Amino acid sequence: KNQVEQSPQSLIILEGKNCTLQCNYTVSPFSNLRWYKQDTGRGPVSLTIMTFSENTKSNGRYTATLDADTKQSSLHITASQLSDSASYICVVSAYVPGDMRFGAGTRLTVKP
Amino acid sequence: NAGVTQTPKFQVLKTGQSMTLQCAQDMNHEYMSWYRQDPGMGLRLIHYSVGAGITDQGEVPNGYNVSRSTTEDFPLRLLSAAPSQTSVYFCASSYSGGRATDTQYFGPGTRLTVL
Numbered sequence: 458k459n460q461v462e463q464s465p466q467s468l469i470i471l472e473g474k475n476c477t478l479q480c481n482y483t484v485s486p487f488s489n490l491r492w493y494k495q496d497t498g499r500g501p502v503s504l505t506i507m508t509f510s511e512n513t514k515s516n517g518r519y520t521a522t523l524d525a526d527t528k529q530s531s532l533h534i535t536a537s538q539l540s541d542s543a544s545y546i547c548v549v550s551a552y553v554p555g556d557m558r559f560g561a562g563t564r565l566t567v568k569p
Numbered sequence: 570n571a572g573v574t575q576t577p578k579f580q581v582l583k584t585g586q587s588m589t590l591q592c593a594q595d596m597n598h599e600y601m602s603w604y605r606q607d608p609g610m611g612l613r614l615i616h617y618s619v620g621a622g623i624t625d626q627g628e629v630p631n632g633y634n635v636s637r638s639t640t641e642d643f644p645l646r647l648l649s650a651a652p653s654q655t656s657v658y659f660c661a662s663s664y665s666g667g668r669a670t671d672t673q674y675f676g677p678g679t680r681l682t683v684l
Contacts, residue, residue, distance in 0.1 A: 461611065489670055500573075500659050500675030501612075508670055546611070555602060555619075555627060557673075559611030 460484045461549050463560035471568055474537055478563045480530040480547030491548040492521050492532050495562070501546055504532070537567045571595050575660050575676035582650040582683045590645040590679050592660030598674075600663050601643040605629065605656040606678075612659065618643055650683045657681070 461482045470476050482490070489508045493501035505514040505521040507530070514521050518535045534541055544562040551558075576591045594601065602617035614627030618637040632654060634646040643662075647654060657680050663673040 491673075498678070500661075500677050502675070503672045506670045506672070555600075555614060555617040555625065557614070559604075559613070561609060561611045 460558045461547055461560040463545075463547050463563050465563060466561070467564040467566070469566045469568060470537055472537060472539055476534050476537060476565065478532045478534075478545050478547075478565070480532070480549075480560055482528050482530070482547070482549045482558070482560075484549040484551055484558050486551055487525060487528075488550040488552050490521075490523055490530050491550070492519070492530075493546040493548060495544045495546055497543070504545075534565075537565075539567050539569060541565060542567045573660055573662055573674050573676035575658075575679050577679060578677065579680050580682070582647075582681065584650060584652060584683060586650050588647050588650070590647075590658055590660075590681075592643045592645065592676060593641050594643075594660075594662040594674070595641065596662060596674065597640060598662035598664055599640070600665055601637065602627070602661050603633070603635065603643070603645045604659045604661065605654075606659060607656050615645065615658075647681075652683045655681060655683045 464479045491506045492504045495501040507514050507523045509525050520533045523530045544564050546562045547560040549558050573594045599620045603615040604612040606612050613629050616635040618624045624635050657678050659678050660676040664671040
């Protein structure tokens with residue numbers, strides 16, 4: 458069973474609207490949580506990285522939140538643009554090198 | 570600064586053939602890794618390396634070999650290709666492999682089809 462679950466699987470929104478993507482995890486012990494953006498046909502690109510002590514991190518119109526007690530994270534996208542159409546992947550790391558667990562991603566489509 | 574480069578971008582193999590996927594980085598990163606990405610699934614770790622001369626298995630290592638003779642290069646070898654190895658392969662690098670909050674950089678991927 459995957460230790461990182463993302464929802465929804467896919468999402469369609471209109472340009473200019475906001476949206477929130479969810480990530481629940483059971484990885485333990487917890488080191489950090491990352492959100493990546495993956496455009497079609499490309500490798501993932503890092504958006505945010507948060508440690509246990511951080512509960513919010515922003516990168517432009519992207520804001521990630523983390524609740525380490527409930528093991529939940531969200532990625533909020535403000536004023537969406539067509540270029541935000543991509544898959545968004547949540548990744549949770551333990552303290553062992555290489556022990557990074559990837560969610561299956563949320564496929565976001567922004568329509569004009 | 571090219572980042573992480575992968576070759577080839579596309580490859581078609583017949584069952585039983587062998588090949589090597591190339592990966593190189595110019596950021597002097599100690600940690601490098603190989604993932605495969607299949608539809609509907611998260612990226613899965615195949616092999617990783619924490620430095621030159623050191624490699625270890627990830628979640629799905631069967632059918633793949635790696636070596637790390639230099640800091641820059643981390644090739645992935647398919648020993649005898651099988652249709653189940655049809656996937657998109659990504660190489661990645663970072664300073665510490667996810668333990669600390671350093672950024673992990675991914676290559677553009679290699680799309681492999683095994684007939």
